[in-house]
Amino acid sequence: MKKKLLSIVLSIAVTATMLVGCGSTTTETATDATEATETAEEATDAEETAEAPAEEAALDISEPVTLKWYLHGSTVNDDMAVMEKVNEYLGEKLNVTLEPIWGTWGDFDEGSTLAINGGDDVDIYFTCSWSANEYNAFAKKGAWVRLDNPENNLLEKYGSDIWNTLPEVLKAGAQIEGSDGYGVYALPGYKDFGTQNCWDINVTLLEECGYTLDDIRNTDYYGFGDILKKAKELKGNDFYPLLVEGLVLERMVDNSIIVNGDSGSLNVLSYYIDPTDVSKDIGSKVVNKYATEEFKKFAEKTREYYEAGYIDPGLANKQTANDLRTSKQLNADYLIGTQSYALGYEVQTSAERGIEVAYVPCTPPYVDKTSTQGAMMAISTASKNPERAMAFLNLLNTDPYLMTLLEYGVEGVHYNLNDDGLVVFTDEHDNYQPWRNGMGNVTILPPQEGEGKDFFTKTFIPYYDSAKAIPAFGYQFDPTNVETELAALANVGEEYALALCVGSIDPATALPEFLDKLEAAGMSKVVDEANAQLDAYFANEQ
Amino acid sequence: MSKNAQMVLHHKKKRPFNAVSVPAEVVINTIMTLFCATCIIPFIFVVIISFTSEESIRKIGYSFTPLSWGTEAYAYVMKLGDQLWISYFNSFFTTIVGTGLSVLICILYSYALFRRDFKFRSFFSFFSFFTMLFGGGLVPTYMVCKQMLGLSDNYAALIVPLLVNPFNIIVMRTFFQSSVPEELIEAAAIDGSGEYNTLFKIIIPIAKPGIATIALLNALAYWNEWFVALLYVRERAKIPLQYLLMQMQRNVEYLAKNSANMGADAAAAASSLPTQSLRMAMVVLIVIPIAFAYPFFQRYIIAGLTIGSVKG
Numbered sequence: 001m002k003k004k005l006l007s008i009v010l011s012i013a014v015t016a017t018m019l020v021g022c023g024s025t026t027t028e029t030a031t032d033a034t035e036a037t038e039t040a041e042e043a044t045d046a047e048e049t050a051e052a053p054a055e056e057a058a059l060d061i062s063e064p065v066t067l068k069w070y071l072h073g074s075t076v077n078d079d080m081a082v083m084e085k086v087n088e089y090l091g092e093k094l095n096v097t098l099e100p101i102w103g104t105w106g107d108f109d110e111g112s113t114l115a116i117n118g119g120d121d122v123d124i125y126f127t128c129s130w131s132a133n134e135y136n137a138f139a140k141k142g143a144w145v146r147l148d149n150p151e152n153n154l155l156e157k158y159g160s161d162i163w164n165t166l167p168e169v170l171k172a173g174a175q176i177e178g179s180d181g182y183g184v185y186a187l188p189g190y191k192d193f194g195t196q197n198c199w200d201i202n203v204t205l206l207e208e209c210g211y212t213l214d215d216i217r218n219t220d221y222y223g224f225g226d227i228l229k230k231a232k233e234l235k236g237n238d239f240y241p242l243l244v245e246g247l248v249l250e251r252m253v254d255n256s257i258i259v260n261g262d263s264g265s266l267n268v269l270s271y272y273i274d275p276t277d278v279s280k281d282i283g284s285k286v287v288n289k290y291a292t293e294e295f296k297k298f299a300e301k302t303r304e305y306y307e308a309g310y311i312d313p314g315l316a317n318k319q320t321a322n323d324l325r326t327s328k329q330l331n332a333d334y335l336i337g338t339q340s341y342a343l344g345y346e347v348q349t350s351a352e353r354g355i356e357v358a359y360v361p362c363t364p365p366y367v368d369k370t371s372t373q374g375a376m377m378a379i380s381t382a383s384k385n386p387e388r389a390m391a392f393l394n395l396l397n398t399d400p401y402l403m404t405l406l407e408y409g410v411e412g413v414h415y416n417l418n419d420d421g422l423v424v425f426t427d428e429h430d431n432y433q434p435w436r437n438g439m440g441n442v443t444i445l446p447p448q449e450g451e452g453k454d455f456f457t458k459t460f461i462p463y464y465d466s467a468k469a470i471p472a473f474g475y476q477f478d479p480t481n482v483e484t485e486l487a488a489l490a491n492v493g494e495e496y497a498l499a500l501c502v503g504s505i506d507p508a509t510a511l512p513e514f515l516d517k518l519e520a521a522g523m524s525k526v527v528d529e530a531n532a533q534l535d536a537y538f539a540n541e542q
Numbered sequence: 543m544s545k546n547a548q549m550v551l552h553h554k555k556k557r558p559f560n561a562v563s564v565p566a567e568v569v570i571n572t573i574m575t576l577f578c579a580t581c582i583i584p585f586i587f588v589v590i591i592s593f594t595s596e597e598s599i600r601k602i603g604y605s606f607t608p609l610s611w612g613t614e615a616y617a618y619v620m621k622l623g624d625q626l627w628i629s630y631f632n633s634f635f636t637t638i639v640g641t642g643l644s645v646l647i648c649i650l651y652s653y654a655l656f657r658r659d660f661k662f663r664s665f666f667s668f669f670s671f672f673t674m675l676f677g678g679g680l681v682p683t684y685m686v687c688k689q690m691l692g693l694s695d696n697y698a699a700l701i702v703p704l705l706v707n708p709f710n711i712i713v714m715r716t717f718f719q720s721s722v723p724e725e726l727i728e729a730a731a732i733d734g735s736g737e738y739n740t741l742f743k744i745i746i747p748i749a750k751p752g753i754a755t756i757a758l759l760n761a762l763a764y765w766n767e768w769f770v771a772l773l774y775v776r777e778r779a780k781i782p783l784q785y786l787l788m789q790m791q792r793n794v795e796y797l798a799k800n801s802a803n804m805g806a807d808a809a810a811a812a813s814s815l816p817t818q819s820l821r822m823a824m825v826v827l828i829v830i831p832i833a834f835a836y837p838f839f840q841r842y843i844i845a846g847l848t849i850g851s852v853k854g
Contacts, residue, residue: 074811075789104792105811106793106795110773111776114773130804131800326812345810
């Protein structure tokens with residue numbers, strides 16, 4: 001009798017585990033179903049409101065509403081003073097109380113995806129192309145409200161002010177395939193959306209060595225030898241002049257770029273651009289970059305520099321490389337480094353490091369879909385007040401007072417304005433320091449001290465207007481069919497890629513080994529799949 | 543011959559007749575010493591790193607013999623100011639309250655399972671055992687805790703998820719079975735003791751060693767817990783010490799991982815994050831209080847080891 005009971009219970013248990021195994025899909029379909037009903041409701045609502053006035057539906061703000069806002073970025077210790085002012089202002093304007101959830105860097109991925117999957121009552125989420133609550137993936141799952149839904153065009157009704165001021169390329173980048181068709185599922189932030197890799201030069205030391213910036217500009221990675229040698233002689237044996245992030249260095253030297261949708265940071269796929277004109281179609285295919293001649297040449301040169309003592313062996317250790325690099329940068333303990341550039345960064349770093357820092361670009365700034373989706377705000381389908389959320393985003397991105405308050409804090413407490421109207425932070429700023437690029441339109445902010453009075457109008461906007469889109473703008477690799485292979489490739493890459501890119505292992509023996517292992521892990525299948533998708537993309541474009 | 547034999551006998555007498563041979567003892571002691579060393583050395587290393595100056599870490603990396611010593615890390619920790627003390631308080635508070643409550647629940651549950659006259663004994667045994675084998679998965683658990691139970695930004699969120707531990711219940715039930723004779727309960731009943739009286743006045747004093755063991759396990763679990771804080775706590779004023787450290791660590795890792803995508807932003811954010819030695823200093827500050835908890839429980843645990851089998 002007992003045995004019988006046990007066997008019944010065990011079989012129930014087995015079925016239960018099977019159900020749990022499929023649990024994620026079941027919950028998804030469940031949320032999809034609720035979303036479908038929600039959107040249906042919204043649609044009928046919209047029809048009713050659309051009939052009454054003509055085009056511009058006035059926002060009904062008679063009911064007070066609380067908006068929860070999930071952000072990404074640095075830790076905010078104390079937001080009391082700021083939120084008090086913000087809510088006073090928003091209460092008047094939109095009858096809204098704002099409740100921000102400050103996501104710290106490390107916990108954002110887990111926290112936000114749980115909140116979305118768990119159906120938390122959060123109205124607005126930060127989303128982007130590189131975090132775990134990835135814009136494209138969650139748009140497909142139906143987590144975001146389609147903002148330009150023809151049946152209820154929130155953007156047109158409540159967000160036209162900001163939408164019309166955004167650069168075209170940002171608008172185009174925001175359009176993706178989602179649960180409600182091809183459209184805009186989040187409002188892109190107007191921040192630095194171009195990518196430009198630069199040599200990070202310690203000018204102070206460079207001049208001590210008897211060189212000038214022109215000497216750097218007129219040569220390339222393969223011609224740095226003499227300069228590095230001089231610096232090494234000058235500063236002694238413990239000094240390592242090349243302070244590089246291995247994988248970035250490789251991209252800078254070979255003009256390869258990351259393929260959107262590739263596995264994590266150890267990208268195995270590559271796409272090449274023309275270093276002088278990034279928008280020119282050079283007919284590049286997606287390739288296994290480690291098998292190219294360029295990579296071999298690069299790895300050999302890097303090995304040579306490594307053996308000569310120009311590269312710190314610590315940079316080959318993935319766990320500590322970043323810490324090491326940061327602390328060496330702060331101590332100006334380098335001559336040439338690698339840096340993905342953001343406008344005005346030299347001012348900040350010069351001050352931090354106590355030296356003159358200059359950035360020498362390898363290519364003009366370029367834009368791909370990944371970089372236009374660097375920081376966006378999406379309205380959750382779990383939100384009960386998507387209209388008010390859109391109106392808030394519109395106000396936030398167009399009202400300098402509100403934006404400044406949320407980004408910099410309260411004037412006189414967290415910052416002061418100097419005679420030129422530039423922002424100077426006080427000590428209180430340590431307790432309220434959100435991520436500037438993580439909120440939205442930075443161009444309506446007053447510039448910070450050191451950036452200069454017309455930083456945004458004269459420098460920032462023209463610079464990013466000049467950024468050109470790459471030929472395969474909008475191409476997004478869909479890894480669904482080759483996920484197993486990608487995981488295996490990432491493991492192999494983990495073992496070799498960084499070591500080869502900083503020269504800590506000898507490419508003569510390691511590179512062939514690496515290529516064999518990549519091939520065994522299914523490299524060609526992934527490359528073929530990626531190229532098939534690329535061809536399909538180009539065919540679609542024409 | 544006899545002299546030799548006597549000497550051997552004499553020599554043998556010095557050691558108890560059932561003692562392990564000398565070479566065996568040497569081997570065993572060496573193994574144990576090595577084992578202890580592998581346990582303690584990493585911690586000593588952490589302490590050394592926390593007192594190493596930044597400059598030395600930059601130059602030669604981690605080392606048992608750093609170039610120079612420094613207390614910058616601790617000075618910086620103190621600059622965390624209120625947040626550090628608040629988190630200390632939160633950790634102590636949840637550990638004390640959580641341990642108390644979970645021990646109480648564990649005793650009540652396992653005592654009922656221990657009583658043979660409890661009708662639904664096998665059902666409830668299975669009920670708790672089942673959760674050891676099968677969980678609901680992260681998202682459903684999150685939804686139940688956050689939306690149904692309202693565990694969000696409060697101390698309950700740090701305490702409730704760890705309240706019932708089926709493993710501890712099984713340990714405790716077995717302990718009752720091996721150390722509490724059923725006749726005792728019958729005798730108490732005959733003498734007119736009610737159920738509550740029997741449990742709290744008679745059974746619990748006998749079961750002290752077992753209770754101390756699960757109390758220690760629970761205290762460790764509460765003190766070291768950071769994951770529930772990650773799930774349910776967003777408010778800075780409610781985060782425990784362990785999670786404060788975890789956040790620092792995860793921030794550093796995250797920025798390193800995403801530096802390619804975030805570019806200059808990542809570098810700018812990373813430059814304001816704490817350094818290696820600072821994180822080690824945090825580890826030291828976290829370990830010390832809980833290390834003191836062990837001696838407190840120790841005598842009960844040793845008592846627990848000798849109880850049972852001998853008395854039969």
